[in-house]
Amino acid sequence: MEELNRFYTIAFNHKRLPLEVVGKFHIDEDNQATILTALKEKLGLEELMFLSTCNRVEFFMVSKQVKTAEDILDSGLFNLSQENALIARSNAEIHFGKDAVRHLYKVTSSLDSMVIGEREIITQVRKSYEFAEANGLAGEFLRLLMRKNIESAKRVFTETAIFRKPVSVVSLAFHKLKDLNVPAEARMLLVGAGRTNKAMAKFLSKHGYKNIAIFNRTESRAAELAAQVGATSYALDQLESYDKGFDVLIACTGSESHVVSRELFDHLCGEETTPKVLIDLAIPADIEASVFDRSDLRLTHINIEELRIIAEKNLHERSQDISKCEAIVEEGIADFDQIHKERMVELAMREIPRKVKEIREKAVSTVYAKEIEGLNPESKEVLDKVISYLEKKYISVPMKMAREVMLNSK
CATH class of the missing domain: 3.40.50.720 (NAD(P)-binding Rossmann-like Domain)
Incomplete structure (x- = not known):
């Protein structure tokens, strides 16, 4: 899960903060692209997604450095009084790594909503990602995460009774x-x-x-x-x-x-x-x-x-299906962890073909150039076939073994 530790969520929401303070982090739609791009640059983020609803504002970030509420408050992009800044700093909800993934899944599945079972949130999260992607704020990590996240949320709404008599x-x-x-x-x-x-x-x-x-x-x-x-x-x-x-x-x-x-x-x-x-x-x-x-x-x-x-008051009526929903969320997190690992292996191993070709070229043109020059045409042809065969195997075998290791680790 080490790669997941680059993922952070910083939430200002109704559970910990007065809604008046939450509202201070709202960004007008017309200004979102400009402000979020500036925030991404100021904080040195690899990826950023911003979610704003009637009772929460959340920042989903991918970064190699630890991120806190202070980073957002000190960015100079949000106008808070000293008192409100102190309240926000002390009561921000912060997650990282697997806990951050779990938090996003719960938010999207409405398990963290003011009203559990309300369906607007899945659309709001999806549109937040689409905005981040369209404006160059999201990358490979959020792409994979959101794909599995939305799949999990849909399962919650179709496989449980959590949305019955929805009360958004x-x-x-x-x-x-x-x-x-x-x-x-x-x-x-x-x-x-x-x-x-x-x-x-x-x-x-x-x-x-x-x-x-x-x-x-x-x-x-x-x-x-x-x-x-x-x-x-x-x-x-x-x-x-x-x-x-x-x-x-x-x-x-x-x-x-x-x-x-x-x-x-x-x-x-x-x-x-x-x-x-x-x-x-x-x-x-x-x-x-x-x-x-x-x-x-x-x-x-x-x-x-x-x-x-x-x-x-409605939470109690919804609670009987919570455990089933949470089980689906945990399955979704495990699924994302697996597909993320596989993707990381793919990205790491995509250099293998280039490296192997470099080794072949060096061996033929430099290391064994004199010996090869002394061979007759038939021998050169056989040698070229042998080297080509080995090249393909040295490319395919490690990739196949890596995939098998990933599958067996499920």
């Missing part, structure tokens, strides 16, 4: 909304058209909510989602002039600052005094805290922290 963050929020008996004709404002609100929009449409307005920084993305669910779409800056009122506002933009300020909220409410439901699924929060100071309105606030409490 989005579905938790939707069920909470349903518990409030919000009528089907309610006016819905969705701020953001990313993965989370896309899933929410589909939930709403599926359950009969059709009065939906979707706002997004990229209007074409809002229009695409609106077409799928029968909603109307707007550019994000059109919120400032929107005057049709609302009953439910659902925000999840991935912005690093508040999107719904107190001033904007007051404008959206206008003269209305009817109850409002505010669902904030973003980290950091999209809705400014002062919005909830409105004493003249009955406001219902649903946020990630509240959903985490609900999720914890």
